[in-house]
Amino acid sequence: MVREASQRSSGETSSSMSGSAGNVVQARDIRGTIHVHAAPQAAQRSEPVPWQLPTDLRGFVNRVAEQEAMDRLLAEHPPAAQVLVITGTAGVGKTSLALHWAHAVRGHFPDGQLYANLHGYDPQAPVAPVQILERFLRALNVPAAAIPADPDAMASTYRSLVAGRRMLIVLDNASSAAQVRPLLPGAPGCLVVVTSRHRLSGLSVREGARHLTVEVLAEHDAVELLRAVTADYRSGDDPEELVQQVRLAARHRPACLLHDP
DSSP states (O other): OEEEEEEOTTSOEEEEEESOTTSOOOOSOOOSEEEOOOOOOOOOOSSOOOBOOOOOOTTOOOOHHHHHHHHHHHHOSSOSOSEEEEEOSTTSSHHHHHHHHHHHTGGGOTTOEEEEEOOTTSSSOOOOHHHHHHHHHHHTTOOGGGSOSSHHHHHHHHHHHHTTOOOEEEEESOOOHHHHGGGSOSSTTOEEEEEESSOOHHHHHHHOOEEEEOOOOOHHHHHHHHHHHHTTTOOOOOHHHHHHHHHHTTTSOOTTTOOOO
């Protein structure tokens, strides 16, 4: 806003105002011209940040040693590995561990998280890496018309977009290293957590992946988990019956209540 003032011969001041009325200066005597400059607005993020993690699972118990191992990997400077493969038998709780930890450390990854279930062991065919790449590029605000049709070009675009960012990428239920490799960033900064029933040793050889094996829960932890997930609709169960149910399930996550590949 610019306020101009002129002095009349009678001694009175005549004023005129132009510009935004939001910026006003009040004064008794004004000589010359006043320029008012508004304070700059706070910078705003031009693009939304992806936060794709599914909801943290209820009834998570124990896994203290595994979480501490993951914390140590995150704390290494510079990071010794950009890929962590969590392995274990079906239903042992790999996905639960990965998601619970990912939610706990989300503050370390200000540029967001990407998540994909690769369905590596489902009855239907596993999800092709190109399908996940397209989803990730859309999540990274690439217009559909700008996504390359060629898979190699798509992977190159993806690597370019995540380079220099601090992101957590969770690839759940992978069946092979070939299914994972096109989804890996090409530069430091991001951490990729993969869950699989197999070790995916090829990722260790080429990408320097670390491995974390998840064993079945201790019996008392499995009982605690069973109580936690049934608390809303069952109470007063006989403790010995709970122990028997846990033993029948071989101390895995109760398949009838929670699906965890």
